[in-house]
Amino acid sequence: xxxxxxxxxxxxxxxxxxxxxxxxxxxxxxxxxxxxxxxxxxxxxxxxxxxxxxxxxxxxxxxxxxxxxxxxxxxxxxxxxxxxxxxxxxxxxxxxxxxxxxxxxxxxxxxxxxxxxxxxxxxxxxxxxxxxxxxxxxxxxxxxxxxxxxxxxxxxxxxxxxxxxxxxxxxxxxxxxxxxxxxxxxxxxxxxxxxxxxxxxxxxxxxxxxxxxxxxxxxxxxxxxxxxxxxxxxxxxxxxxxxxxxxxxxxxxxxxxxxxxxxxxxxxxxxxxxxxxxxxxxxxxxxxxxxxxxxxxxxxxxxxxxxxxxxxxxxxxxxxxxxxxxxxxxxxxxxxxxxxxxxxxxxxxxxxxxxxxxxxxxxxxxxxxxxxxxxxxxxxxxxxxxxxxxxxxxxxxxxxxxxxxxxxxxxxxxxxxxxxxxxxxxxxxxxxxxxxxxxxxxxxxxxxxxxxxxxxxxxxxxxxxxxxxxxxxx
Numbered sequence: 001x002x003x004x005x006x007x008x009x010x011x012x013x014x015x016x017x018x019x020x021x022x023x024x025x026x027x028x029x030x031x032x033x034x035x036x037x038x039x040x041x042x043x044x045x046x047x048x049x050x051x052x053x054x055x056x057x058x059x060x061x062x063x064x065x066x067x068x069x070x071x072x073x074x075x076x077x078x079x080x081x082x083x084x085x086x087x088x089x090x091x092x093x094x095x096x097x098x099x100x101x102x103x104x105x106x107x108x109x110x111x112x113x114x115x116x117x118x119x120x121x122x123x124x125x126x127x128x129x130x131x132x133x134x135x136x137x138x139x140x141x142x143x144x145x146x147x148x149x150x151x152x153x154x155x156x157x158x159x160x161x162x163x164x165x166x167x168x169x170x171x172x173x174x175x176x177x178x179x180x181x182x183x184x185x186x187x188x189x190x191x192x193x194x195x196x197x198x199x200x201x202x203x204x205x206x207x208x209x210x211x212x213x214x215x216x217x218x219x220x221x222x223x224x225x226x227x228x229x230x231x232x233x234x235x236x237x238x239x240x241x242x243x244x245x246x247x248x249x250x251x252x253x254x255x256x257x258x259x260x261x262x263x264x265x266x267x268x269x270x271x272x273x274x275x276x277x278x279x280x281x282x283x284x285x286x287x288x289x290x291x292x293x294x295x296x297x298x299x300x301x302x303x304x305x306x307x308x309x310x311x312x313x314x315x316x317x318x319x320x321x322x323x324x325x326x327x328x329x330x331x332x333x334x335x336x337x338x339x340x341x342x343x344x345x346x347x348x349x350x351x352x353x354x355x356x357x358x359x360x361x362x363x364x365x366x367x368x369x370x371x372x373x374x375x376x377x378x379x380x381x382x383x384x385x386x387x388x389x390x391x392x393x394x395x396x397x398x399x400x401x402x403x404x405x406x407x408x409x410x411x412x413x414x415x416x417x418x419x420x421x422x423x424x425x426x427x428x429x430x431x432x433x434x435x436x437x438x439x440x441x442x443x444x445x446x447x448x449x450x451x452x453x454x455x456x457x458x459x460x461x462x463x464x465x466x467x468x469x470x471x472x473x474x
Contacts, residue, residue, distance in 0.1 A: 035460075036453055036456035036457050036460065037453070038093065038095070038453060039095075039447070039449045039450050039453055041082070041085050041093060043082040043083075043085065045079065045080040045082075045087040045091060046079075046080060047091075048079045048089040048090070048091070050079075050089075053077055053089060056077060057075070076088060077089045080109075081096070081104075081108025081109055082107075082108055082109055083107035083108055083109075083110065083443060083445050084096055084107060084108070084442055084443045084445055084446045084447075084450060085108070086108065095442075095446075095450055095453060095454060096108070096442060096443060097440050097441070097442040097446075097454055098439065098440075098441060098442070099341075099441050099442055099443050100345060101340070102281060102313045102318075102340055102341070102427070102439075102441040103340040103341060103344075103345050104341070104344055104345050104443045105316050105317075105318070105340075105341030105342075105344050105384060105388070105393070105443065105444055106341075106344050106384055106387040106388060106391065106393060106443065106444060106445060107344075107387075107443045107444075107445040108345075108443065110344065110383075110384075110387055110445075112383050112386060112387050112390075113344055113380055113383040113384055113387060115383075116379045116380060116382070116383035117346075117376060117379060117380050117383070119379075120135065120375055120376050120379040120380075121376065123375075124375050125375070125376060126371075126374060126375070126376075127373050127374070127375060128370050128371075128372075128373050129368070129369070129372045129373035130373075131373065132373075133373060133375045133378070135375040135376075135378030135379045135382065136156065136372075136373050136374065136375060136377070136378035137378075138378065138382060139378040139379075139381050139382045139385075140154050140156075142382060142385055143350065143352070143381070143385070144352065146323055146324075146385075147324070147336065147352055148332060150354040150355060150356070151332075151333075151336060151352050151353065151354060152352075152354070152355065153352065153353050153354065153355055153357075153358040154350055154351070154352045155350065155351045155352075155353075155367065155369075155372065156348070156349070156350050156369065156371075156372035156373070156374075156377070157339075157348075157349045157350065157351065157369055157372065158347050158348065158349060158369070158371055159189075159339055159347065159349050160188075160189055160310075160312040160337065160338075160339035160340060160349055161188075161189030161190055161191040161194050162189075162191065162349060162369075163312070163337040163338065163339055163349040163350060163351045164188045164189045164191075164193075164194045164197065164275070164308075164310060164312075164337050165189070165191055165193045165194055166337075166351050166367065167273075167275075167308050167335045167337050167351050167353075168180060168193055168194070168197070168272075168273075169361065169364070169365065169367075170306070170335055170351070170353055170357050170358075170360070170361050171272040171273030171305065171306045171308065171334075171335065172272045172273075173357075173360045173361045173363070173364035173365070174306060174356070174357045174360035174361070175270070175271070175272045175273065175304050175305055175306060177268065177270045177271050177272040177304055177305065178212040178268070178272055179212050179213075179214060179267035179268050179271040179272055180196075180197065180212065180213050180214070180271070180272050180273050180274070180275065180305075181213075181214050181215070181216055181262060181263075181267065181271065181273070181274045181275070181300070181305075182197040182198075182199060182213065182214075182215055182216075182274070182275040182276070183199065183215065183216060183217075183218040183219075183276060183277075183280065184199045184215045184216065184217060184218045185199055185200060185218045185220070185280055185283035185284075185286060186198060186199050186200075186215070186218070186275065186276075186277060186280060186283065186310075187199075187200050187203070187277075187280070187281060187282035187283065188275055188277075188310055190203055192209045192210065193209070193210055194210065195209040195210050196209055196210010196211065196212070196213030197210060197213050197275050198210075199215045200282055200283060212272075214262065214266045214267050216258065216259055216262040216266075217255065217258040217259070217262075218280070218283070218286060218288075219251070219252070219255035219258075219259075219288040219289055219292050220286050220288075221238055221240075221251055221287070221288070221289055222238050222240075222286075222419070222420045222422065222431065223286075224251075224255070225254070226250065226251035226254040226255060227240060227251040227289065228240045228241050228242030228243070228244070228251065229241050229242045230242040230244055230249070231249060231251050231252070231289045231290065232287040232288070232289065232290065232422065233287060233290055233328055233329075233424060234287055234405070234422050234423060234424055235402055235405055235406060235409075236405055236406070236409040236421050236422055236423075238420060238422075239412075239420075249289050249290065249291060251289050252289035252290070252291050252292050252295070255288070255289060255292055256292065256295050256296070256299075259295075259296050259299060260299065263299060263303060267303075269303070270303055270304040270305075271300065271303045271304060271305040272305055272306070273300065273305040273306040273307065273308055273334075273335075274296065274297070274300040274305055274306075274307050274308065275308045275310055276293060276296070276307075276308070276309060276310065277309075277310045277311075277312075277313065277314065277325070278293075278309060278310075278311065278314045278319070278324075278325025278326050278328060278329060279313075279314050279319070279325060279423070279424065279427055281312075281313035281314070281427070281439070281441075284429045284431055284437030284439065285422055285423050285427055285428060285429025285437065285439060285440075286422075286429070287422055287423070287424070288329075290329075292329075293326075293329040293331050294329060294330055294331050297331050297333070306334035306335060306357065307331070307333045307334050307335070308333060308334065308335040308336070308337065309324070309325065309326040309331075309333035309335070309336045309337070310337050311324055311325055311326070311336055311337060311338045312337060312338060312339045312340050312349075313340060313341075313427065313441070314427065315336075315338045315341065315342070316338070316341045316342065316384070316388060317388050317393055317394030317397055317425075317444065318341065318397055318425050318426055318427050318441070318444060319397065319424045319425040319426075319427060320394060320395075320397040320398025320399075320401050320402070320424065320425030320426070321398055321424070321425070323394060324336070328424070334353065334354060334357060335351060335352070335353045335357065336351070336352045336353070337349070337350070337351050338350050338351075338352070341384070342381055342384065343377060343380045343381045343384055344380065344384050346376070346377060346380045346381075347377075348374075348377045348380070348381055388444070391445065393444040393445060394444075396444055396445065396446075397425040397426045397444050398425055399448075400426070400446055400447065400448055400451055401423070401424070401425040401426040401427075401428070402425075403448050403451055404426075404428065404440070404446075404448075404451040404454070404455070405421065405423055405424075405428050407451065407452070407455045408421050408428065408430055408440075408455060408458070409421045411430075411455070411458065411459060411462065414459075414462075415462045415466065416433070417432050417433055417434070417462070417465070417466070418430060418431070418432060418433070418462075419431045419432060419433040423440070426440075426441055426442055426444055426446070427440075427441050428440040428441070430458075438458075440454075
C-alpha cells in the first residue's frame with residue numbers, strides 16, 4: 001500500500017494557496033470565492049531572519065542524504081510554532097494536524113514546557129546515569145505511577161527505534177528464545193534490528209537486517225478479508241456489515257486462526273516475544289477487532305514469549321479514553337515502549353518493564369546510555385505530564401477527537417472516493433479508495449472550532465477533485 005502521510009496543514013496549503021482560495025462550506029452547494037475562515041490565533045511570530053530559502057534548498061541538496069524527502073514541489077520552510085499553529089518563513093499560518101509525525105503532544109512551544117526547559121538550560125545541561133540528578137528521578141516516579149503493576153522499571157533512551165531495540169533485547173534475554181513476531185504493516189523503527197519488525201515496504205532495505213523477526217497477518221477489518229460494522233473500538237465502523245451474534249466476532253476468530261498458523265508454521269516452538277502497536281500508525285491508523293490482542297497475548301505467553309506494546313504514537317492520552325493504548329484492549333503487556341509525545345518533540349524515549357524482566361536483562365548485558373540521566377530531558381518530560389493533566393488534554397483528545405472523527409465520517413456519505421474513516425481520540429485515518437490514507441494526529445490542544453475549519457478545508461479539496469475528475473470524463 002502506498003501510504004500518503006499528509007496533514008491538514010499541508011492540505012490547507014494546497015487548498016488556500018494553490019487553488020486561488022476557492023472553497024466550499026460543509027453541507028452547502030458549490031460556492032465560489034468563499035474560502036473556509038481560519039480560526040483566530042493570539043500569537044504573533046517573530047520575523048524570519050535566517051538563511052534564504054534557496055540557500056536552504058541548496059544545502060539540503062548538497063549535504064543531506066538523498067533519501068531525505070520533502071512534501072510539495074516547493075517544500076514548506078517552517079520558522080516558528082505555537083500550540084496547534086505553525087508559521088512559515090513568510091509569516092503564513094497553518095493549522096497543524098500531523099504534529100511532526102505524531103510527536104508534538106501538548107502543543108508547539110507550550111509555555112509551561114518551554115519555561116521548564118529554559119530554566120534547566122541555565123542550570124545544567126548534561127550529566128550521565130553514573131551521577132544523580134533530581135529531574136530524571138522525579139520523572140521516573142511520575143511516569144511509572146501512570147502504569148499498572150508490575151510495570152515499574154524504566155530505562156531511558158533517545159528514540160523510538162532505540163527503545164524498541166532495547167525491548168527486543170529484553171524479550172530475548174528473558175525468554176532465552178530468539179523469534180519475535182510483529183504485524184504486517186507495522187512500523188517499529190528503522191534501526192538495523194527494528195527493521196526486522198517494521199513491515200512497511202518503503203522502509204525495507206535490500207540488505208539483511210533484523211534476523212529472527214517474523215510477520216503475521218494484520219487483523220485489518222477494513223482492508224483484510226474479514227471484518228464489519230461491529231469489529232473495532234471506534235465511533236465509526238466499516239461499511240461492510242457484520243453477521244456476528246452478540247458477544248461474538250467472527251472476524252476476530254478468523255484473524256486469531258491466522259495468528260495461530262504463524263505460531264505453528266513460521267517460528268520455533270518457543271518464541272521470544274510479540275510486538276504490537278495498539279493502533280498502527282504509519283500503516284494508516286489501522287485498528288484490530290476488539291478482543292484480538294487479548295487472545296494473541298495469551299497465545300504468545302503459552303509459547304514462552306513476552307508481549308510488547310509499542311506506545312510511541314498511541315501513548316500519553318492521545319486516544320482519549322485511556323492514557324495508554326494497550327489499556328483500551330484490556331491487556332497488560334510485559335514491556336511498554338514510548339517516544340515522540342513523551343517530551344513533545346525533544347529527543348527522548350523510554351522502555352518500561354517488570355522487575356523480573358529487568359533482572360534477566362542485567363544477567364545478559366550491561367545496558368548503558370550516555371543520555372539516560374539527562375536533566376533537560378527529565379524536566380521537559382515532567383512538564384509534559386503536568387501539561388497533559390492541567391490542560392485536560394486527554395479529555396480534550398476524547399471530546400474533540402470524537403467530534404472531528406464524526407464530522408469526517410459524514411464526508412464518506414458524500415464522496416465515493418473515501419473508503420473508510422476510523423480512529424480513536426486524536427489519532428484518525430481517512431482512507432481513500434485508491435489506497436492512500438490521510439493520517440490526522442494534531443497536537444492534543446486543538447479545539448472544535450479548529451476541527452471545523454480542518455473539515456471544511458478537506459471538504460473543499462474533495463469537491464475540487466471530484467469536479468476536476470468529472471470534467472476529465474467529458
